Amino acid sequence: MTTPISYRLAFGTYEDALRMVGVTSEPRTAGTAVSASRIQMFAATVRDGNRSYWDAEFAARTWGGLLAPPALLMGWLTPPPWEPTGRPPVSAIALRVPLPGTTFINATNEAEFPLPIVEGDLLTVVEEVVSVSPEKHTKLGVGHFVETLDTFTRHDGAVVATNRNTLLRFTPGTPS
Amino acid sequence: MNWEEISVPFDLPEVRDEISYQRVVMNSGATWDYFPGHFDPAYAESQGHPTIFVNTMHLAGFADRIATDWAEPDSRVVRRKMRLAGSIYAGDTMVGRGRVVAKRCDTTVDPPRYLLDVQIDVTNQRGELCCPVELTLQLPG
Numbered sequence: 001m002t003t004p005i006s007y008r009l010a011f012g013t014y015e016d017a018l019r020m021v022g023v024t025s026e027p028r029t030a031g032t033a034v035s036a037s038r039i040q041m042f043a044a045t046v047r048d049g050n051r052s053y054w055d056a057e058f059a060a061r062t063w064g065g066l067l068a069p070p071a072l073l074m075g076w077l078t079p080p081p082w083e084p085t086g087r088p089p090v091s092a093i094a095l096r097v098p099l100p101g102t103t104f105i106n107a108t109n110e111a112e113f114p115l116p117i118v119e120g121d122l123l124t125v126v127e128e129v130v131s132v133s134p135e136k137h138t139k140l141g142v143g144h145f146v147e148t149l150d151t152f153t154r155h156d157g158a159v160v161a162t163n164r165n166t167l168l169r170f171t172p173g174t175p176s
Numbered sequence: 177m178n179w180e181e182i183s184v185p186f187d188l189p190e191v192r193d194e195i196s197y198q199r200v201v202m203n204s205g206a207t208w209d210y211f212p213g214h215f216d217p218a219y220a221e222s223q224g225h226p227t228i229f230v231n232t233m234h235l236a237g238f239a240d241r242i243a244t245d246w247a248e249p250d251s252r253v254v255r256r257k258m259r260l261a262g263s264i265y266a267g268d269t270m271v272g273r274g275r276v277v278a279k280r281c282d283t284t285v286d287p288p289r290y291l292l293d294v295q296i297d298v299t300n301q302r303g304e305l306c307c308p309v310e311l312t313l314q315l316p317g
Contacts, residue, residue, distance in 0.1 A: 042206040046237035047193060051249040062250050070253040071236035075207040103223055105213075106232045110257040140224060165232075172224045 008091045009169075012098025014144060017132040020097050025127040027153075028090065030076050033122045034068045042072045065118030073111055073152065073161050077125045093127035094148045094167050101143040101169035108166045115160045122155045130164070143170025177247045179279065179290040179315040188246045188274035188294070193238060195230060197266045203234045217266075229263035235270075239296045239309040242272045247292065247313050254291070255312040262306040269301040290315045 036056070043053040051058045052067035059066045068076070079089035095104065117123070133145040150163040204214045209231050212219035217227045240253050264270050278293040291312050298307040 038206070041202075042233075042237065045199065045202040045206040046234060046241055048237060048241040048245075050241070050244050052244075052252075058249065063252075067252070069237055069240065070256065071233050071240050072207065073233075075209065075233055078208040080208060081210045103213075105263075106260045108257075108259050109232050109236070110255075111236075112255045113253060116252060172222075 008088050008095065009102075009104075010096045010098040011100065014099065014132070014135065016098040017144065017146075020129045021132055023093075023129050025093050025125075027124045027126050028077065029124040030122060031079065033120050034076060034117060036066050036119050038072070038075070039066050039068055039119065042069050042075070046071070059118070063116045063118050065120055068117035068119070068121070070111065070113050070117075070161075073113075073117075073163055074150075074165075076117075076123050077150075077152070092148070093129060094146045094165065094169075097129060097132060097146050097169070099132070099144050099146070099169045100171065101141075102171045104143075104146075104167050104169045105140065106165065106167050107145060110164045111161060113161045115154070115158060117152075117154070117160050121160070123160070124153050124155075126151050126153075136168075138168060138170065140168065141170040141172045143168050145169075177251060177315055179292070179317075182276065182279060182292065184276050184279055184292075186276040188242060188276070188296075191238075191242050191245075191272040193270045193272075195264055195266060195268050195270060197228070200228050200230055200266045203230050207231060207233045209233065225263060225265065227265050227267065229265045232258070232260060235260070235264065235298060235307045236309075238270055238272055238298060239274075239307075239311055242274050242296055243294050243311050243313055246274070247315060251313045251315050253311060254289075254314045255310075257310045259308050260306075261308065262300070262304055264298070264300060264306055270306075271299045271301065271303075273297050273299075287317055290317050 274296040282289040
């Protein structure tokens with residue numbers, strides 16, 4: 001049995017999608033602070049023995065705490081896959097752009113990290129829809145590229161990271 | 177790693193990592209990204225993929241590991257740009273080849289930042305380019 005997509009994809013036309021260009025989300029704060037357990041589970045996944053992730057004493061001296069792997073940035077604002085409200089988790093703004101495509105895959109990502117993110121930081125993100133491309137025929141199927149810009153701040157208001165992402169929202173099939 | 181002593185270009189050691197089904201599933205567990213293409217082979221196949229594949233964060237983590245393993249843990253990734261050209265599937269081997277292509281001292285900030293620009297190509301075991309990465313490391317001044 002195939003798992004249905006648990007993410008709430010918004011459906012609509014390209015014209016509907018264009019109306020969301022420039023829209024900025026309300027700030028959304030992570031449910032939990034950056035934690036050693038998630039830092040180390042991610043480091044284990046990519047088999048990264050960097051002492052900044054594993055050696056609390058070294059990390060405190062070097063960064064002010066265990067360093068959040070820069071690559072895990074998007075993960076801190078990803079909600080757990082189930083919440084007590086029973087409602088589906090909040091989707092990233094890129095998936096709330098109404099388009100015909102039934103699925104999506106990431107195309108490009110550019111992240112900057114002006115300040116280290118460390119254990120204990122509580123992050124807030126503001127997401128913006130930057131652009132939606134006209135219909136494109138790709139090797140995966142027909143769809144649109146959706147570019148978004150996420151800005152991550154810490155509890156003291158400092159911007160710690162920005163994340164510019166482009167995903168392909170498409171319907172699988174052979175290009176005509 | 178001493179920024180002053182690095183000459184460019186400089187080739188980083190090749191890194192290979194075999195991606196088992198467990199590693200792909202750990203990827204969802206660690207990142208909380210439960211897009212079904214990352215854990216359900218039947219869903220992945222219905223979308224035209226041979227099986228489940230790692231997500232963007234995993235590929236980014238592999239690139240960061242290559243850079244900071246070489247540059248030592250008092251270095252930090254301050255920028256990373258990547259293009260998802262192809263997927264790394266369960267059963268594949270990720271191969272990362274990095275090269276330091278530039279060194280820069282950013283004096284627009286105080287104190288200045290000592291930076292290295294690194295290009296990393298992530299391919300699969302068949303040599304197909306899956307993810308070209310441009311990454312900037314900051315080294316201690």
